Amino acid sequence: MLYARRTLRGVLLFALALFFTTALKAQSVFRWTESGPVARKALAPDADFRAPVAALPSFDAFALINLEAKNKRGRSILAARQRVLEILSSANACSEWFAQLGSDPLHTFRTLTFALDQKAEEHVIERTNAGKLEVRASPYVAKVAQDGGESQTVTLNAGGAFFQSVSNVIRLAKEGGPAQNHGSRPLRVGPYLGNTLEAQLTTLLHELGHVLGLLPFDGLDANGQSAVNTTEVLRHCRSSIEGAARQRASAP
């Protein structure tokens, strides 16, 4: 999800930035598999991870170990992924919505690979014309193949709202001249501040909606379709998302 704001109307426009493989700039790919010797071998956890690993099937343990090696960002992805698995594996309005096409959203979600894009735009870009602000675009949050089905890669922007809550603003004048620093702005996913569990769950569920074809393509976001898509996700999943966040907040 990439979001932008046309300041004339003060309307937030969200976009999924969808690119084909040649356009991917992913630096790290966390590839997960459901079985095989690698998965079993991965069950030798770091002490810090012993408890969660013991509670997870081998496939998830494999994911955990790989993500552990990718430091804090990997852990954020894994934690959010685990919450999404919990949401999808219980009976609620969110899981029912995802299952409406007769597919198995839990299974599809488990097959997804996550990649970190560390080379994408990380600033909020404001375009001005004769000193007047015309467009504000924030760094994209995530992207995935529309209607891709199983085993797709969800690419997360290291500089986007999955990981960041604030971003520096760069101003570009239509008439030319050097880019200018223009303070900073908060990054959000829907109503949620970036780098919160709510923003991360919303992002992963939004991308799953694209993978399953439940949400329409919003890559170019000419009509604010990404924001509409996020609103649709939250219509069904808000209580699950916020319930998961409350659960974590109250955890010891």
Ligand SMILES: [Zn+2]
């Ligand atoms: Zn989207």
